[in-house]
Amino acid sequence: MRKTDALKKIVIEPTKGWACLKLYELWQYRELFYFLALRDIKVRYKQTFLGVSWALINPLMQMFVWAFVFGVIAKFPSSGVPYVLITLSGTIAWSYFSEIVNGAGNAMLTNTNLISKIYFPRLIVPLSVVLRALLDFVIAAILLILMMFYLRVPLSLPIIFLPIFIVLITLVSSGVGLWAAAISVRFRDVGKILPYFIQILFFLTPVAYLKSAIPQKYLWLYYLNPVTGAIDGLRWAFLGITFSWNWLVLQALISVIIFVSGLFYFKRLERTFADII
Amino acid sequence: MSEAIIKVDRISKSYRIGETMRHDTLRDLLSDSFSGLLRKQKKKNPAQDNLVWALKDVSFELKRSEVVGIIGRNGAGKSTLLKILSRITEPTKGRVEICGRIGSLLEVGTGFHPELTGRENIYMNGAVLGMSKREIDRKLDEIIAFTEISKFIDTPVKRYSSGMYVRLTFAVAAYLETEILLVDEVLAVGDLAFQKKCLGKMDDMAKLGRTVIFVSHNMGLVRYLCEKAIFLEKGRVEAIGNSGEIIGKYMKNVLTQENINNSGLIASDKKRVKTSSASVISASIEALDGKSSRQFDIWEPLRVVIDIESFHQDLTIIPWVFIYNSFGDTVLTSFYYDNAEKIKGNQGSRIKCALIIDPNFLMPGRYTISVGIFGPLKVIYDWSEHILSFEIGNSFLSGRQFDGRPGMTSFPYKWEVV
Numbered sequence: 001m002r003k004t005d006a007l008k009k010i011v012i013e014p015t016k017g018w019a020c021l022k023l024y025e026l027w028q029y030r031e032l033f034y035f036l037a038l039r040d041i042k043v044r045y046k047q048t049f050l051g052v053s054w055a056l057i058n059p060l061m062q063m064f065v066w067a068f069v070f071g072v073i074a075k076f077p078s079s080g081v082p083y084v085l086i087t088l089s090g091t092i093a094w095s096y097f098s099e100i101v102n103g104a105g106n107a108m109l110t111n112t113n114l115i116s117k118i119y120f121p122r123l124i125v126p127l128s129v130v131l132r133a134l135l136d137f138v139i140a141a142i143l144l145i146l147m148m149f150y151l152r153v154p155l156s157l158p159i160i161f162l163p164i165f166i167v168l169i170t171l172v173s174s175g176v177g178l179w180a181a182a183i184s185v186r187f188r189d190v191g192k193i194l195p196y197f198i199q200i201l202f203f204l205t206p207v208a209y210l211k212s213a214i215p216q217k218y219l220w221l222y223y224l225n226p227v228t229g230a231i232d233g234l235r236w237a238f239l240g241i242t243f244s245w246n247w248l249v250l251q252a253l254i255s256v257i258i259f260v261s262g263l264f265y266f267k268r269l270e271r272t273f274a275d276i277i
Numbered sequence: 278m279s280e281a282i283i284k285v286d287r288i289s290k291s292y293r294i295g296e297t298m299r300h301d302t303l304r305d306l307l308s309d310s311f312s313g314l315l316r317k318q319k320k321k322n323p324a325q326d327n328l329v330w331a332l333k334d335v336s337f338e339l340k341r342s343e344v345v346g347i348i349g350r351n352g353a354g355k356s357t358l359l360k361i362l363s364r365i366t367e368p369t370k371g372r373v374e375i376c377g378r379i380g381s382l383l384e385v386g387t388g389f390h391p392e393l394t395g396r397e398n399i400y401m402n403g404a405v406l407g408m409s410k411r412e413i414d415r416k417l418d419e420i421i422a423f424t425e426i427s428k429f430i431d432t433p434v435k436r437y438s439s440g441m442y443v444r445l446t447f448a449v450a451a452y453l454e455t456e457i458l459l460v461d462e463v464l465a466v467g468d469l470a471f472q473k474k475c476l477g478k479m480d481d482m483a484k485l486g487r488t489v490i491f492v493s494h495n496m497g498l499v500r501y502l503c504e505k506a507i508f509l510e511k512g513r514v515e516a517i518g519n520s521g522e523i524i525g526k527y528m529k530n531v532l533t534q535e536n537i538n539n540s541g542l543i544a545s546d547k548k549r550v551k552t553s554s555a556s557v558i559s560a561s562i563e564a565l566d567g568k569s570s571r572q573f574d575i576w577e578p579l580r581v582v583i584d585i586e587s588f589h590q591d592l593t594i595i596p597w598v599f600i601y602n603s604f605g606d607t608v609l610t611s612f613y614y615d616n617a618e619k620i621k622g623n624q625g626s627r628i629k630c631a632l633i634i635d636p637n638f639l640m641p642g643r644y645t646i647s648v649g650i651f652g653p654l655k656v657i658y659d660w661s662e663h664i665l666s667f668e669i670g671n672s673f674l675s676g677r678q679f680d681g682r683p684g685m686t687s688f689p690y691k692w693e694v695v
Contacts, residue, residue: 009374009375009376010364010373010374010375010376010377010379011372011373011374011375012288012361012362012364012367012368012372012373012374012375013367013368013371013372013373014367014368014369014370014371015367028407029404029407031404031409031410032404032405034404035400035401035404035405036404039390039393039397039401042392042393042397043390043392043393046392047392114405115365116365117365117381117383118363118365118381118383118405118406119363119364119365119379119381120405120407271366271367274360274365274366275292275366
């Protein structure tokens with residue numbers, strides 16, 4: 001009897017409809033976020049010759065390629081900032097976005113053995129990808145700051161707003177990732193569609209060019225894309241390129257809707273995962 | 278002490294046949310929806326006959342520090358029950374109340390990542406099972422000591438043998454301080470000494486007030502470990518109570534004719550472990566001259582013939598036979614590789630092999646056999662339990678009478694004056 005009263009009672013019942021999120025459970029398993037991310041990071045660079053330096057090589061390559069294509073060949077406007085900084089700042093934000101969407105979208109299938117054998121809140125699987133992506137983001141951001149230092153572009157006050165934009169990208173990307181993850185359990189097509197989706201969105205988002213290159217009449221369409229706002233904001237925070245707060249409210253709202261709906265949709269399908277994965 | 282720690286109240290679990298297959302790709306969904314539009318009159322007829330009840334109205338209560346065995350044939354719902362108790366899947370109906378944390382040991386190496394070292398995997402697995410890092414830190418040395426493979430603890434587990442995998446799996450779960458532990462036949466792999474160690478540990482756990490639920494086909498183990506047993510049959514609780522008694526009931530059930538397809542032909546609807554690599558078409562018990570029989574004299578040899586079909590090219594097939602006595606103890610396990618090379622199967626090829634059982638070995642009584650085949654690394658291709666029964670009589674046919682000696686088996690070993 002000694003401990004029974006203190007023990008938490010677990011009730012197993014069929015859940016119906018839109019289950020509540022059980023966020024307290026995520027908190028109980030908080031260390032699993034860390035361990036899953038740690039596992040992915042450790043495994044990713046095992047048996048690679050260049051190891052962790054891949055985290056630097058990727059953004060550097062993209063920076064040069066896009067700067068060459070958009071800055072040198074197509075001669076897009078650059079607001080007086082070296083074009084490599086425009087592409088690098090865009091790239092680090094975009095890589096963060098696409099890694100979360102891709103990673104979360106495929107996370108259920110790469111962790112099939114865990115999901116079909118052990119109980120834990122399934123939300124942790126796609127969400128732990130954020131931690132891993134954040135590490136790459138930090139490494140790439142340091143690279144950006146070094147580049148800015150080298151090209152004598154000073155950091156200014158707006159940098160303190162950087163966290164807001166990171167949160168924004170995190171919300172959109174993990175929201176999309178959660179939708180993809182939940183659907184991927186049943187339809188393996190998701191793994192095939194995601195790369196196209198990300199590639200198309202790459203060109204429709206001002207990653208390798210500035211918003212000022214977009215014709216005025218299409219601008220409103222761009223503003224509906226929450227990633228646009230986040231990347232603009234990020235460029236403002238790092239490089240001081242002008243940015244308007246007005247649209248950010250709408251974009252933040254869209255981000256939150258995508259994220260919260262993703263959470264609930266995932267949670268609704270969660271109970272069927274072990275049966276059909 | 279008498280308070281129930283697990284209360285299972287009329288749980289049922291249904292699967293829709295083909296649920297995993299239907300709409301596996303978007304194209305299927307689209308074409309199905311489209312053809313659905315054309316056949317409008319067949320509107321949403323929830324086909325009840327497509328539902329398979331893996332569990333039906335299962336109820337029981339377990340108290341603190343009970344060690345309970347769950348027995349039943351393949352497909353009786355044992356694994357589904359464990360999956361529900363460990364919250365991997367939800368019941369369709371019913372309710373379970375559990376006081377305390379649940380640890381589960383459902384499969385070897387679950388959650389291990391091959392690239393990570395043994396030590397990293399201990400942390401990883403501990404975290405998945407709900408342990409905190411501090412808790413694991415505290416017990417790490419004990420866990421590593423228990424595995425007896427401390428030398429390899431910093432080696433990636435992809436280089437481990439299957440025995441080492443089991444050691445690591447069991448060690449993590451054993452040191453997890455949950456109030457309830459679910460164990461599913463992981464002990465089947467691993468060497469005897471380690472099995473003993475695990476069994477000892479399970480006993481200790483019960484003494485420390487932990488409740489252990491143990492699913493096994495090994496009646497000897499269940500009788501040894503569990504004071505209580507639950508007999509599942511076709512998704513229902515057939516009997517529950519003292520383990521010796523329940524095992525007796527189970528074996529009686531297994532031995533009744535209706536449950537044994539004594540033709541030796543394995544019906545395709547019969548529930549069993551099966552993959553598409555190879556399957557057992559039929560099994561028979563016959564005398565050495567090939568005459569099928571169910572009744573043998575203790576002085577007569579007999580053979581178990583297995584007919585196998587391979588569905589793949591160049592497939593390694595290892596047949597096996599288990600012989601159980603009427604108490605459900607495994608009297609004999611025989612693998613094809615004991616005395617011969619492996620069998621290679623080709624696509625569509627039929628292979629017939631026979632296990633010859635020497636005379637003067639099995640004692641008089643009723644026996645059942647299970648036959649199966651596995652591939653390399655003991656991946657089970659097919660497994661049919663208790664498909665045939667036979668009887669060894671203490672008959673007078675040979676002119677000599679059985680002397681009624683005690684023992685599970687007998688063998689005319691050599692004596693000499695020294």
